[in-house]
Amino acid sequence: MISERSQRTIRPEVRSFEKVPTALYASADEASRAVAEEIAALIRQKQSEGASAVLGLATGSTPKKVYAELIRMHRQEGLSFRNVITFNLDEYYSLGPDALQSYHRFMREQLFDQIDIDPAHCHIPDGTLPIQEVYQFCLQYEQHIRELGGLDFQLLGIGRNGHIGFNEPGSHVNSHTRLMTLDQTTRADAATEFGGLANVPRKAITLGIRAIMQAKRVVLLAWGEHKAAIVQQAVEGPVTESVPASYLQGHTNVAFVLDVSCAASLTRQKTPWLVDAVEWSPQMIKKAVTHLALSLGKPVLKLTNQDYNQHGLSDLLALYGQAYDINITVFNGLQQTITGWPGGKPNADDRNRPERANPARKRVLIFSPHPDDDIISMGGTFQRLVDQGHEVHVAYQTSGNIAVADDEAYRFMEFVADFNRQFGIESEEATAIFTYSRHFLQNKKTSEKDSEFVRRVKGLIRRGEAKATCRFVGIPAEQIHFLDLPFYETGLVQKKPLSETDYRIVAELIETVKPHQIFAAGDLADPHGTHKVCLDAVFEAVNRLNNEPFMQQCWLWLYKGAWDEWDIDLIEMAVPMSPDQVMRKRLGIFKHQSQKDGVVFQGSDSREFWQRAEDRNRTTARLYNQLGLAEYEAMEAFVRWYF
Structure with a gap:
């Protein structure tokens, strides 16, 4: 079991800081397999005893790979779920079971429909109940669990505010299953799934903390750097109602299962x-x-x-x-990490510089997951590489179409229709497309998947903005590449897995450009986000091409996204910017008008992207200055990836 493995690997000194058994894994994939193996072992043990395995299940992106591994075991190893009874933690209140964001639908798609479990054994809170019936339903939900002897295993995630289930900060350790008002942080984190904060439900039904604590075994999963701070509080901090996950310190059979990036704030890592x-x-x-x-x-x-x-x-x-x-x-x-020559300084002694002096004019390939990550994350470096005479190519890996607001798409379509009428170039087909798309947007339900035409319009909007940025920086049209990787094109937040086609598209571009430098978004912390998936595509392509002669001269540099920066001890190249260069970068970001003033996926950070980028770059410069280095206006930072 994970707890035993964790106990064996945790030294006594570590336990003096960590108040919960904590298992660290190199990746979320590896951790998910270990948890799935424990669940499978429990199911098989119960089968041998002729008993039911009663599982408490979680939703969200965190447990997806656990469920995928259980499905694989069912299909390839004969793992049966006929003796399994499940109780889900929660459900949004007022959301029907077939809604895109419903946890009923999530569980059907991610697990139940792909295994041999009896549908009558699957229990999920009912978000459609009249308000006057919710209290009685919650009592019966807990009573049913007690009648079955309690939960044998409870799988949990953790919110950025420390919630477990939807037990938000302030929840008491003896709280019952109930209707809960969602915290603003929780709603902001869900905004991506709902196409904006305004569409996120304000309430949810959640299993109470008391029922969670009564489970015979509890395993909490957490992946990614963005959860590191709250995990540290839950594992090493005091037990407090402001961090509900900290209550698990009082459970006698619990384990926190983390990937390395999520453990970054734990004492043993930090x-x-x-x-x-x-x-x-x-x-x-x-x-x-x-x-x-x-x-x-x-x-x-x-x-x-x-x-x-x-x-x-x-x-x-x-x-x-x-x-x-x-x-x-x-x-x-x-x-020695600081350089104003990100492509290398010609005719200079480069022994103590982050980049090589030769070749003096390099071919540079910048991978941008979305159509604005290049200018937001490394706009100063981007501009400097062009100004210093390098042959700079930009590859936009996805269309970014789901991040365009409906009214923005409508405005562009209306402009095109007016333009065509003004100059007498209308066609019956174009009119029909416009009429259909306008009707779709006018009648679109909350978070409904866009039609193909609307997605194409939104993709064109973002493509045009990326072209405008490249013109501003000085990139010729033939050095702009729109990859439109297929994994992204679902029209939904949930994407497809990377496929051979995705890998081949990226590899073919690298082989065509034959770069001396590759820059890619190195957001390793988020195992499910678009940045991480796009990085996986780059890594796979680079590995496939590794034996090609041109790759022996290629260096891969990783940049971070709009929110976070590399820890200063990891930075291997820091490119300083003057006040004028900061302003020029801001103007480049302004070319992405669809991402200003009310971004679809704003999250909990109300700052616009240019503000986030500037704050981050100034913070990096300030840290260098605090350590005794020269004072710069701002800095962009990079880490080299060795392959």
């Missing part, structure tokens, strides 16, 4: 020298010294022996003798 002896590699030294300097608010060169000794770094000091020597080494390493 400051491992406080937990146990570490191998003092150059990277670990840089991590420790920059953390110490930023924690104390001191430049690196002002750290003292006493600072090291009093903050858990006496081993490092004993190894190297004096803080002065360590400080100089780390400071020089930080300084």
Whole structure:
């Protein structure tokens, strides 16, 4: 079982920080397989006893790969679910079972319809009940679980605000199954699924914390850097109603199952020298010294022996003798990451520079998951590569069509219709398409999937904006590539898995351009987001081409998205920007008018993309300055990926 494996790998020192058994895996895929194996073992054990396995199940993106692995076991290994009885955690109130976002539909599509479970054994809260019937339903839901002897296994996710199920902050440990008003953070996180915050239900029925805590076994899954902070609070912080997941510290048979990026804020990952002896590699030294300097608010060169000794770094000091020597080494390493020549400085000594001097004019291929990630995430570097004479290609991996508001699409269609009438170039077919699409948008139900014509219009809007940005930066039309990867083109937030076609499209472009540099969105933290899927496509293509002669001269640089930046100890190239360059980047972002002033998937961050980008870039520059480096207006940061 996971808990036993976790207990074996967690050192006593780690347990002094972690108040819950915590298992770390290299990837969400690996972790999901381990959890699925535990569930399968429970089902088989119950079958051998002639008993039912009573499972509490969760929804959302986190458990999808667990369910996919259970389906695989059913199809390939004969795992039967005939003895399984399930109870889902929650359901949005007022949402019918066939609604796109309904958890009834989710469970049918992700699990129930693909295994041999008895539909009568599948229990999910009813979001369509009249309000006066909800209380009695909730009592009966818990009573049914008790009559079956309780939950044998409860699968959980965790919200960014610490909720489990829809037990929002403030929920009591003895709370019952009930109708719950959703927290603003929860609704903002669901906005993507519903096509905007305004469409997200305000209430949901949720299994109470008391019933969760009474389960014989609880496993909480969490993937990605965006969950790292709340997981740290739940695992290492105090038990508090403001973080409902922290109640699990009181469960006698619980495990938190995390991928490495989600564990980033745990003490054993963030400051491992406080937990146990570490191998003092150059990277670990840089991590420790920059953390110490930023924690104390001191430049690196002002750290003292006493600072090291009093903050858990006496081993490092004993190894190297004096803080002065360590400080100089780390400071020089930080300084050498800064360059105004992201494509390499011609005719320069490049031994201490992040990029090679030769060839002086490089072919550069920038992969942009959406039609604006290039300018938002690395616009200053993008512009500088062009200005410094490199042959820069941009590949827009997806159409980004679902991120265009309906009224924006309607406005463009109306313009085209008026334009055609004005100049007498109407056609019966174009008129019919416009009439049909206008009628569709006028009568579209909340979060209904767009028609093919409307999706094409929205894709054209975003394509035009990307072309405008490239013109602004100075990219010729023949160096702009729209890949429209098929995995994205579902018309829904839920995408298809990457296919051979996706890989081939990316690989063929790389083979055609034969780049010396590739830039790609390195959002490794989110295993289900478009950025991560697009990165997987790039990685696969690069691996397939790895033996090609031109790839021996190709370096792959990763940038982050609009919200987060690489930790400063990981940054290998930092490209500074002047105030004028920051403003020019802002003007480039403004070319994406459909993504301004009321973005479809705004989330909980009300800032526009240009504001997010500038705040992030200024923060990076400020961190370098705090560590004792020169003061710049802003910086874009990159990490090299070795293949």
